[in-house]
Amino acid sequence: MKPTALHRSRYRILGQIGQGQFGRVYCAVHRQTGELVALKDLNPQRFPTNRFLREFSYLVSLRHPNIVSCRAIEHHAKGRYLVMDYCEGGTLRDLMDAQGQLSLGYRLNLITDILLGLEHAHQHNIIHCDIKPENILLSLTNQGWKARITDFGISRLSQQGAHTGQDGGYTGSPAYMAPERSYGQHSYACDLYSVGIIIYELLIGERPFSGLPGDLILAHLNQRVTIPDTVPPSLRTTIERALEKLPQRRFASAREMLTDIRHAAEVLELKTPQRVFSPPVLLGESDGVEILGQTPLRDAVSYLAVEGRLVYLGMWKHLSCAIYRDFNLTGEAIAEKSITLTDPILELNLRPQGCFILTRASSRLPVEYNLYCWRPSLNVAGTALEEYQVFPPLQARQVIHAIDVKGRWLALASQSNSKDRYSQFQLLKLPDLSPINPPVRSPLPPQLLTLDNCHGLALFPYQYHGKQRTYFYFFNRRGLIIKGFSVPLMLFSLIPLPDSPYQLFGIDANEPDIAIIIKLKPLKVTRIALNFAPKFILPQSWGYILANSQGQMMLLDRDGFRMAYVNLSLKITAMVSFGDSKLLVASWSKGKGMLSKLDLSKVIDNC
């Protein structure tokens, strides 16, 4: 249940991100500035005031890019929140668990971030006492992830010295706990030991010791750390020194450990900035793709769309619709209809009313956009019929549009003149195009998209002073624009998942072989390394089909985990999915075209 007092607060809650021992954590956006924050709801019954004040006092005194800062306390009817910087990438644990293999340089960058944050805390006499991947959050930057330390709930001031029993039982995590912690000693070296375990885990893929808490404590005290030969020698010595049993034998400070890591990176000739991920290992060609049928094509098809048993094929100014016997598109088409438009096709959108076609006449001035709705059908006698609607022309230099999922309204941003980067943004009722709201002046968004039948999204990617961000503005069906938030990425086009439209998929414009999944409520960003830059992105109920024009195809599940890599060996010009696991692929090679009907179910079942 959302806390009611927040409705009147400066923040609008986007969703719950997590649940700690002491209360829930929400992702919220500042209503005026669009800044994202995490609101940590600290239940006064479960979170003692002394612990709350301790965490708060530590956090406000620590201002560093690698520490999650606390900005304020927000009081509400049932308690209080810590207002904190929001980290959209989740925890380091999430990144370690994700399938994408982080490049070595990038893993060292993350360690560097943690040590920079720790150095700052130690300079303020604060020992964190619970460094572990779950307490390292990730913020998105133009260069990738930035690691930031959080959760100073059991931290201590270094002057507090060695004593036990004041933590109320919150003594840290045994897997990352330095040996001396088990007999109540705290020093900066404890935190460096925990970083040593994280390095071990990041490089080797598992922790040096495992077992129940008691076994772990004994292992930290007595067991030798064995480091596999795969670890480069320069990093082996770093780990050995960080994991020394005696604190005085470890690095003297976070700065010293940092220098050591940087030296190791130099020895290994790891250049910065590093790619985030190593290219994924190809999963091999799959012979699981079944060809259900192939039909020759006369032209190179640029648009393909399927609605029930209707298949639309678009090329230049021509659109044809093949009508099949059933939804599996079995056999040959039983009827066909086609139209030739005055101008080239720019976009096709299937809605319950039919196929909305946007064309652009750039050879005439002023440039004219035309919207049509075309609906072929079959009568009981088996004759193909058609209904056709032409909307009034839109004269503008550039038009960006999105049609509501039920085809009841159209969001339109039109720019009349190239010197003016602003556009008129308006919602129009369909089918008569009567205005819903007076036009609003806004920069021209490269993409408008509808999320559900009441809400849409406008994307505004910007670049200034070398920094890049994409702003998300939401609008409702009455044309009211709600300022959203921004992410430090250049995104020009996002695709919603059909049954979960608040999950968007896109490609980082700066790294075209990195896919981005953005969950909007609450905001969570995932980056996925691909083997290629996809040209075709087909969202499915189970995940995503990605392909390039050379026929390389990758299947991802809904969270971006790689399921399969397939080489279709086709020069693809257009593709569309139908059913839950079937594809229609239009290809063109050496003057010959082919429409292939493929079944991916075996590939999907094998994943």
Ligand SMILES: Nc1ncnc2c1ncn2[C@@H]1O[C@H](COP(=O)(O)OP(=O)(O)OP(=O)(O)O)[C@@H](O)[C@H]1O
């Ligand atoms: N500033 C933040 N930005 C983004 N996500 C956050 C932020 N703070 C916390 N979270 C998310 O909320 C979850 C819960 O965090 P919280 O700090 O309350 O609990 P915890 O670390 O799991 O446990 P504990 O109660 O022991 O501190 C975390 O796992 C993390 O994913």
